[in-house]
Amino acid sequence: MPHKITLTGSATGPLREYDRYVAFDMREKGSPSAPKGLKKSTFISYTVFVAKKAFNKTGLTKKSIMQEKILIQGEPTLDIPIDECPGEVGVICFQITVLPNKKDKEGNESNDKKEAKQEVAATKQEEKPVTASQLVAKEEKKAETVQSEVKETPVQEKKAEPQKKQMPNQPKGTQDVLSFDDIIVPEEFLRTRPNPEKTQKVIDFVKRTGRLDEPLTIEKGSNILKDGYRRYVVAKTVKMDKVPVVYEYQKS
16 A cells, blocks of 8 residues: 655745656654654655646746645655755655635635625615505605606796897897987987086997997887987987987886
8 A cells, every 4th residue: 555645834945847847845843742752753854746737737936835835745755866856755746735824714714704794784684674664655755756757847848938139239228229310309408418528438439339338218109318318419429320229118
């Protein structure tokens, strides 16, 4: 019956490559206590021989093999030349396994526990019974949503209110443009004389822009001047044929 041997630990020396296999050294210490009357065993050095194909499957490298903890299962051999087997015992490896380190193991256990807790919490949430008040509140909320949608859906689109058209190149508020000769000036206006400085400012404005700065206020229908006599004077001075007006309606 062949002799089996199992080693655990990391390589104690560099990886050596040969034609069809690789080799590295390991050390194993004996039991801390020995039977009464016998000496304790000391460290034993081993040289492990692994086929290249099996070694490559582990993903180990020359550097990592001295850091990772590995498990070797094989048989001892005495048929390897001493220059290739510096260890006290040669081991032909049949199986090599990389063991998880302590940190990875703790991390995996922590993740497993965390996932288990999340699954339990999710299960409890699913199993949590729905009370009658919650069902009523849910139905009321649904009804409110439907009513809101009905209100927001217009039965008939409102007609857009026509916007008041602004007369082109006329002062703000202009409702119409009348012929200068159609405007009737009351006697009380003709007796007054507008302030010359203010009048000149309006004249300068007309020369710059080609229009009055404000429309004249005219009574609708009669065309009687109600306000804006200064601008009437300016229009007459600069000989404007048309003037902007805003209507004032007669009081019934």
